[in-house]
Amino acid sequence: MPELPEVEVTRCGIALQVEGRRLNRAVLRAPTLRYPVPPGLARTLAGRPLVEAKRRGKYLLLDFDGGHLLIHLGMSGSLRFVAPGTLPQKHDHADFVFGEQVLRFTDPRRFGALLWLAGDPLEHPLIARLGIEPLTRGFTPGYLHRALQGRSVGIKPAIMDGGLVVGVGNIYASESLFDAGIDPRTSASGVSAARLSLLVPAIKKTLRAAIRAGGSTLRDFCGTDGGMGDFQTRHQVYDRAGEPCVKCGSPIQAIRQGQRSTYFCLRCQR
């Protein structure tokens, strides 16, 4: 589920609910997710105030007094506030208790991660090599043009490469390329500067729209109901194979690129 917008909405909900509060207790039920969960993590966290909830790419960085809790949601992870005393279900791997607020980590596929970083999080190997944040001023057509020099891979897998730009996942890569009218199979270095000047705003627009839509359900996320809403139900191409293109009506194509599904319109994307 989680692409950058959902991670950002999650970060925002955590900031609103528990930033500045003390974590009384953590319950870790899974010894291993994508990586081993540090054995002493619950003890490490107990009693520390949460200074700030940050995000880098799809990584959540919860800055506690004296260290950083790094959380990645993987493909199936989520963080929800649940009422105290709510019984954990099968895939509820962690609870972070802030007084009456219980933040619960759920991840059926266990591709997520919980790590404790005592040092500078920006120097951690998982963070250090990440590319630029797409919603910053530095992410420009010129930046992307330089980053794609000499890259022969398709433009779609290229913009999903977290070493170039973070947070553009499989859904929004297809959506952004549709918005910009670019064929996802075009080699990355072969996309003209003029078209990159369409693509960069398209990526920003797509991500911002998804965050806003998620933001409209923020109260749900912050409340007890846990529903994060359906801010990704309005895809133009993703998961719409064979259905008519919203612009021209021709059937949406589905192909595989690098073991991932890509959706696009043959007529609108060249």
Add this chain to the structure above:
DNA sequence: ATGTGACCCTGGATGC
């Protein structure tokens, strides 16, 4: 350095 594929894990959908 870049590109490709395997792999991590569980569950849901589909087909025989």
Add this chain to the structure above:
DNA sequence: TGCATCCAGGGTCACA
């Protein structure tokens, strides 16, 4: 109903 197969929004790693 049961079983096999494939697919899924993430990312890392080994290897050509």
